[in-house]
Amino acid sequence: MGETGGPRARGRPRSERARAAVLDAATGLLVSGGVQAVTMEAIAARARVSKSTVYKWWPTRGHVMLDSLAHAAGDALAAPAGDGSLAGDLAAEVGALVRAFRDTAAGPLVADIVAAAQADPDVRAALDERWVRPRRAACARLLDDAVARGVLRPDTDVPAAVDQLFAPVYHRLLFGHAALADGLAPTLVRQLLDGLGAGRGRPDEDR
Amino acid sequence: MGETGGPRARGRPRSERARAAVLDAATGLLVSGGVQAVTMEAIAARARVSKSTVYKWWPTRGHVMLDSLAHAAGDALAAPAGDGSLAGDLAAEVGALVRAFRDTAAGPLVADIVAAAQADPDVRAALDERWVRPRRAACARLLDDAVARGVLRPDTDVPAAVDQLFAPVYHRLLFGHAALADGLAPTLVRQLLDGLGAGRGRPDEDR
DNA sequence: CCTTATACTGAACGCACCGTACGATAAAGG
DNA sequence: CCTTTATCGTACGGTGCGTTCAGTATAAGG
Numbered sequence: 364m365g366e367t368g369g370p371r372a373r374g375r376p377r378s379e380r381a382r383a384a385v386l387d388a389a390t391g392l393l394v395s396g397g398v399q400a401v402t403m404e405a406i407a408a409r410a411r412v413s414k415s416t417v418y419k420w421w422p423t424r425g426h427v428m429l430d431s432l433a434h435a436a437g438d439a440l441a442a443p444a445g446d447g448s449l450a451g452d453l454a455a456e457v458g459a460l461v462r463a464f465r466d467t468a469a470g471p472l473v474a475d476i477v478a479a480a481q482a483d484p485d486v487r488a489a490l491d492e493r494w495v496r497p498r499r500a501a502c503a504r505l506l507d508d509a510v511a512r513g514v515l516r517p518d519t520d521v522p523a524a525v526d527q528l529f530a531p532v533y534h535r536l537l538f539g540h541a542a543l544a545d546g547l548a549p550t551l552v553r554q555l556l557d558g559l560g561a562g563r564g565r566p567d568e569d570r
Numbered sequence: 571m572g573e574t575g576g577p578r579a580r581g582r583p584r585s586e587r588a589r590a591a592v593l594d595a596a597t598g599l600l601v602s603g604g605v606q607a608v609t610m611e612a613i614a615a616r617a618r619v620s621k622s623t624v625y626k627w628w629p630t631r632g633h634v635m636l637d638s639l640a641h642a643a644g645d646a647l648a649a650p651a652g653d654g655s656l657a658g659d660l661a662a663e664v665g666a667l668v669r670a671f672r673d674t675a676a677g678p679l680v681a682d683i684v685a686a687a688q689a690d691p692d693v694r695a696a697l698d699e700r701w702v703r704p705r706r707a708a709c710a711r712l713l714d715d716a717v718a719r720g721v722l723r724p725d726t727d728v729p730a731a732v733d734q735l736f737a738p739v740y741h742r743l744l745f746g747h748a749a750l751a752d753g754l755a756p757t758l759v760r761q762l763l764d765g766l767g768a769g770r771g772r773p774d775e776d777r
Numbered sequence: 778c779c780t781t782a783t784a785c786t787g788a789a790c791g792c793a794c795c796g797t798a799c800g801a802t803a804a805a806g807g
Numbered sequence: 808c809c810t811t812t813a814t815c816g817t818a819c820g821g822t823g824c825g826t827t828c829a830g831t832a833t834a835a836g837g
Contacts, residue, residue, distance in 0.1 A: 374783020375833040398689040478685035482605040526738035534737035558765025581812025
């Protein structure tokens with residue numbers, strides 16, 4: 364549902380220019396001046412938009428960042444497309460996240476939104492629903508199918524497994540204790556699927 | 571180093587009462603009123619301490635929370651003590667973190683500090699050095715030893731493996747998408763050590 | 778053209794908290 | 808008593824928050 368194709372709304376239409384300017388301004392302020400620089404007043408000033416207009420559409424700084432995230436990195440993560448194997452598809456998903464965090468504004472944006480989410484349950488819910496859940500679901504589907512096909516152990520805790528693939532990426536983004544290297548995604552997938560235990564021989568490429 | 575046993579400092583000694591009152595006030599404000607409630611002014615007021623005194627010893631709200639964390643959960647995580655097996659020792663480490671996050675003020679405190687760390691590199695460095703690194707090191711030592719003994723595969727990426735054990739716990743704390751259940755720690759350890767792959771038979775208890 | 782409905786502007790406002798400064802008082806040692 | 812350091816209490820300018828309001832712009836319907 365929605366107003367697609369329906370009768371045009373009555374009054375003055377919302378300015379798409381203003382919307383884009385606000386989201387661009389927020390992203391620009393964040394990457395240049397850090398989190399401190401992104402205030403509602405600075406966003407309005409940089410976007411050359413009235414402060415009232417910003418508050419009209421976004422109740423909170425966190426909500427602006429949330430939309431900025433979709434606006435900035437919406438397509439960079441659309442279709443990760445692996446090679447069809449379980450390990451390849453999983454590595455594609457995780458690798459897309461690593462690259463988005465490292466090479467685009469999505470990294471600082473997500474870090475800032477997570478910080479805002481600790482103070483605002485509304486932001487937390489929106490972050491989960493609009494960002495985290497879709498990616499987790501795609502990964503969980505791959506794992507569920509593999510369990511159903513007997514490729515993975517039937518007692519697999521899929522939510523925990525998804526965390527073991529994705530959480531390290533978020534963890535390194537937020538804590539900065541280690542780099543988001545290119546090899547990280549395949550390493551995480553390999554260690555989880557094959558296990559760390561020695562002396563068992565790898566099942567070659569039967570998956 | 572330090573002033574232990576050395577000649578007493580010259581002037582008026584620092585008030586231990588004031589220090590403890592500030593840290594308790596910060597923790598109390600956080601657990602009762604959420605992050606929003608923990609302002610420097612509120613801390614000083616609740617601790618019945620002059621605002622100047624707070625700023626004298628802690629440059630930032632984040633630094634107060636950092637010390638509050640050590641003050642509140644310093645002992646709850648001292649000696650996890652597993653059963654001597656690799657899996658048992660690892661599960662003890664991870665489990666101690668799960669319980670601290672779920673049952674003590676350490677959860678909200680860490681969540682708040684991580685949020686503050688996104689705006690203040692100083693807080694981020696202190697969090698890494700004083701909280702994250704010690705626990706990671708203990709876990710990494712267990713894994714390094716196991717690799718050296720040949721129990722784990724020689725090509726194990728230990729830092730990544732540590733992330734696959736701990737990061738899911740932080741991830742659930744910060745995002746709240748799943749509960750910090752009791753069974754989480756052993757599940758994470760089992761899935762990482764044994765792998766998710768089916769048809770290989772568990773190596774029983776040879777570790 | 779006029780009315781209605783909605784959006785944007787620009788300025789102002791009270792508020793809370795920040796971070797700093799100052800003088801006064803308190804508690805230790807020389 | 809003097810020096811040194813901590814704490815207190817208060818006050819101050821600054822900044823961003825979130826709201827308000829009157830004015831102007833841009834659309835559709837009558």
